Amino acid sequence: MGLSVLKFGGTSVANPDLILAVAQRIADVRSRGNRVVVVVSAMGHTTDELVRLGDAVSSSPPRREVDMLLSSGEQVSIALLAMALNQLGVPAISHTGAQAGIRTTDSHTRARIQSIDTARILRELDAGQAVIVAGFQGVTEDGQITTLGRGGSDTTAVAVAAALAADSCEIFTDVDGVYTADPRLVPEARKLDRISYDEMLELAVLGAGVMHSRAVQFGQRYRVPIHVRHSRKSDPGTLITEENPEMENASVVGCALKENLGRVSLRDLPNKPGVDAAVFVALAQADINVDDIIQNEASNHGMNMSFTVEHRDLADIKPAMERVLAELGRGELSIDVGLSRVSAVGLGMRSHTGVAAKMFSALADAGINIFNITTSEIKISCIINRSEGEKAIKAVHAAFGLSGDQQPAVDTLTPMNAARRSTANAAN
Ligand code: ADP
Ligand code: ASP
Numbered sequence: 001m002g003l004s005v006l007k008f009g010g011t012s013v014a015n016p017d018l019i020l021a022v023a024q025r026i027a028d029v030r031s032r033g034n035r036v037v038v039v040v041s042a043m044g045h046t047t048d049e050l051v052r053l054g055d056a057v058s059s060s061p062p063r064r065e066v067d068m069l070l071s072s073g074e075q076v077s078i079a080l081l082a083m084a085l086n087q088l089g090v091p092a093i094s095h096t097g098a099q100a101g102i103r104t105t106d107s108h109t110r111a112r113i114q115s116i117d118t119a120r121i122l123r124e125l126d127a128g129q130a131v132i133v134a135g136f137q138g139v140t141e142d143g144q145i146t147t148l149g150r151g152g153s154d155t156t157a158v159a160v161a162a163a164l165a166a167d168s169c170e171i172f173t174d175v176d177g178v179y180t181a182d183p184r185l186v187p188e189a190r191k192l193d194r195i196s197y198d199e200m201l202e203l204a205v206l207g208a209g210v211m212h213s214r215a216v217q218f219g220q221r222y223r224v225p226i227h228v229r230h231s232r233k234s235d236p237g238t239l240i241t242e243e244n245p246e247m248e249n250a251s252v253v254g255c256a257l258k259e260n261l262g263r264v265s266l267r268d269l270p271n272k273p274g275v276d277a278a279v280f281v282a283l284a285q286a287d288i289n290v291d292d293i294i295q296n297e298a299s300n301h302g303m304n305m306s307f308t309v310e311h312r313d314l315a316d317i318k319p320a321m322e323r324v325l326a327e328l329g330r331g332e333l334s335i336d337v338g339l340s341r342v343s344a345v346g347l348g349m350r351s352h353t354g355v356a357a358k359m360f361s362a363l364a365d366a367g368i369n370i371f372n373i374t375t376s377e378i379k380i381s382c383i384i385n386r387s388e389g390e391k392a393i394k395a396v397h398a399a400f401g402l403s404g405d406q407q408p409a410v411d412t413l414t415p416m417n418a419a420r421r422s423t424a425n426a427a428n
């Protein structure tokens with residue numbers, strides 16, 4: 001008998017009728033002889049509303065209490081889904097993250113899953129139940145409720161699928177798969193039948209909200225194939241899986257836009273060993289991800305450093321950096337807000353030339369100023385003004401020929417890269 005993990009996002013369970021429709025879909029999967037574990041998000045925009053409630057009573061709500069509040073959203077949807085399934089004659093039982101054995105770090109509002117004790121889930125499956133698990137939440141060793149960061153239900157689903165060695169992990173959402181760009185921003189975007197873990201991970205980190213980035217990491221590490229599908233259609237959606245070494249990779253498979261970024265600048269820092277370490281140890285201790293790091297050439301007079309963070313981390317960054325400056329005895333802190341990052345991603349960048357030139361030309365032709373550039377083997381990102389984000393992603397998407405009516409851009413291989421690629425294939 002197969003074991004499927006199915007995850008339904010907020011829009012798929014936004015009201016009682018949709019919850020009943022989801023219950024029917026689960027009943028159909030079970031009637032084909034599968035055991036099912038279902039991970040659910042909070043209904044509709046519940047989590048946003050809970051965030052607003054917290055902000056209405058406090059300008060800096062303690063993160064432990066934010067988790068207590070936000071985790072309540074999923075507790076409502078799991079209970080309603082279990083009720084709806086029982087109504088359809090399917091035995092079902094709901095579990096909070098803690099009840100499902102999901103143990104996390106104690107980093108409130110951005111906790112990471114450390115382990116999953118599957119004993120209880122397996123016991124309920126053996127008893128013939130459809131097992132419902134609250135997405136987005138877990139519990140620390142000493143019993144504190146945590147959440148995994150916005151969009152974290154995807155990570156719950158893939159981690160549970162990995163822990164159970166499930167046959168499949170299906171992410172049901174409100175689009176019929178992963179597109180070459182967010183179809184809300186770029187209506188011409190094209191659905192991809194398949195995408196590699198590496199490309200999906202980059203796109204997710206860079207702003208493609210269709211998948212939580214840590215979910216893709218779990219999938220890759222434990223080799224869980226992930227299907228992203230529409231919750232009300234039978235379309236097979238997009239398969240996120242290993243790279244297919246036989247296939248010619250397009251130079252760019254997708255674009256993403258990340259909004260609400262701020263730039264933190266530290267000026268006139270002392271120029272001596274250990275200053276970078278002091279800054280980055282403080283960031284690590286606060287569990288804050290930073291990107292686009294620039295350090296100016298240091299002189300006797302001091303050095304300057306800047307990096308970007310998400311707006312939501314600014315409240316934690318400010319006190320952390322002020323402490324570092326006080327310890328160093330020198331330096332100034334300033335923060336700019338209102339930036340975005342537009343990115344292009346593709347495994348084919350490893351073997352194609354001219355990708356950066358094409359991206360910068362597209363932005364230049366659209367009259368968009370680039371403040372900072374970062375690259376990796378498979379991505380190029382540019383920091384721009386937030387107000388130009390939509391124009392930028394449309395321009396980059398069009399430049400790489402990603403629209404539905406265009407062929408994806410596959411630039412010509414240079415002879416040297418072609419040789420390197422065939423050696424790599426032979427080694428596989
Ligand atoms: P859920 O509530 O099901 O988790 P999300 O809102 O988190 O749904 O994710 C689905 C949304 O992700 C889509 O409605 C779409 O606007 C957005 N999205 C962003 N980038 C992409 C992309 N590359 N492909 C598909 N959808 C994307
Ligand atoms: N309900 C949470 C959120 O809105 C988790 C999720 O939907 O994945 O972020």
Ligand code: MG
Nearest residue numbers: 009151209210
């Ligand atoms: Mg989501």
